[in-house]
Amino acid sequence: MAVLNDLQSMVMDQAQGWIRDRMPVTAFRALRDAGAGGFDPGLWSEIADLGWCGVALSEEDGGSGLGHLNLGLILESLGRNVGATPLAATTVAADALAMAGSDALKTAWLPRLAAGEAIGALAVDEGAAHAPDVLATTAVRTEGGWRLDGVKRFVAEGMAADLLIVAAQAEGQTALFAVDAGAPGVSRAPRRLTDFRDHAEVTLSDVVVDADARLTGPDGDAALLDDLLDRARALAAAELLGLSVGAFDTTLEYLKTRVQFGQTIGAFQALQHRAADLYTRIELARSAVEAALSAIDAQAPDRALLVSIAKATAGDTANLATREMIQLHGGIGMTDDHDAGFYIKRARVLENSWGSAAWHRDRFGRLIGI
Structure with missing residues (x-):
């Protein structure tokens, strides 16, 4: 076990205390029994108020700059009580924009993701097994942007997501795109797995995005x-x-x-x-x-x-x-x-x-x- 510093110990103590009081396993049972699936929006709002949505983001990007280890301590604490939140998925979507998004994308989405006002999801896999190297989803260059077509299956937090980070084949290579989940041509259907959480099949049909929707990393x-x-x-x-x-x-x-x-x-x-x-x-x-x-x-x-x-x-x-x-x-x-x-x-x-x-x-x- 890593030797936690004072800040990390404080983060973990705060998380365990709040989750013990507000998200016991009985809270998840009630959510399951109600047939809601996914997560409790009221508890998600409280999590946002605690600042957990921006823990891993840098201060420059609107977060607290505490890093992924501190976020991992929070997620461990949630796991102890089977706490259902879109915290991990939203963080990875925010990471994508922070690492490779245009200034316009960052301005439009990062403050909302860091504040828990928007939910993000990573849409990569297209089959039952994890296979990031096998992508049938395509992105074709159009005048001023890209057109996306394909199906993403079992997208975690996919029904609730406001922003999708979509992996596709573009001009013979892997590419990533930031797609507004409410854009024309995006449709979603729930896929209820055994854990009673939010999973979706996301279909993209003639989804047109701007040129700066493509995320380009420094190393490809x-x-x-x-x-x-x-x-x-x-x-x-x-x-x-x-x-x-x-x-x-x-x-x-x-x-x-x-x-x-x-x-x-x-x-x-x-x-x-x-x-x-x-x-x-x-x-x-x-x-x-x-x-x-x-x-x-x-x-x-x-x-x-x-x-x-x-x-x-x-x-x-x-x-x-x-x-x-x-x-x-x-x-x-x-x-x-x-x-x-x-x-x-x-x-x-x-x-x-x-x-x-x-x-x-x-x-x-x-x-x-x-």
Whole structure:
């Protein structure tokens, strides 16, 4: 685990306290039971008032300049309670504009994204599996701009998004475009996944955007997409870490209080070993996640490696933690009355978002040349 400085400790303490009071797991259950999906707009407004939407943005771009590690601490805290927000998706969309947007785009969108008045989403994948190198969406140059056509599937926060960062093939190469979600030719249909969160299938049909809607990174558009995806992956890993911690804490409390055969089940050595193994794995995942987020903030040359390590490790850990949560709770853990289902379902979706553990292990091998 990274040694947090005073500011980071304060951010985490504030996040955990507010989330514990305002976003307990019962709040997500109520959202699910209401059939709303997505997130609670009232709580999102409170999050915006706390300044969390601009945590990772620089002060020059309208944020607080606290970086992605601090944002990761907040997302970990949200994950502990299965807190549903579009915070990660909106941050990555804002990052895209801050890194490669025109002055006009920044002026139009960054203040709104940083204030939580607009929601952003990254629209890349077109199939069931993460495949950023396989893009059928096209961008054709027109007089004064571009015309986009294609379908993006399972776009996280896609129904609520005001701004879409769309990956497409333009003149034989990968390109990114900032698209107003309300533009003519953009249509969206909800895709309800097992985690009851906001996902959409986004169809772009003859969507015309201005020339400056194209985002151009200093190292090329493909490198820009990789960088944005790594930010999305690292933030997903932070939430996966939080899910692991929440599942572990709930399970540990149950082991301490559930009585069987005349004693608490936590007194059984076999269960103690399983709890100790899980705790160790969570701390290893924490180190990997915090290293990846710190590398992103520092723009370290090995950040892609560290992100893949973090995403794979956090995914595997959340998989184990949520399965152990169900098994160690016994029959009650299998029921909808218990919260275990919320943890395992959210973990399964996040595990496969932006690349599964297997995908990232393969990527790690490619990055080191094997």
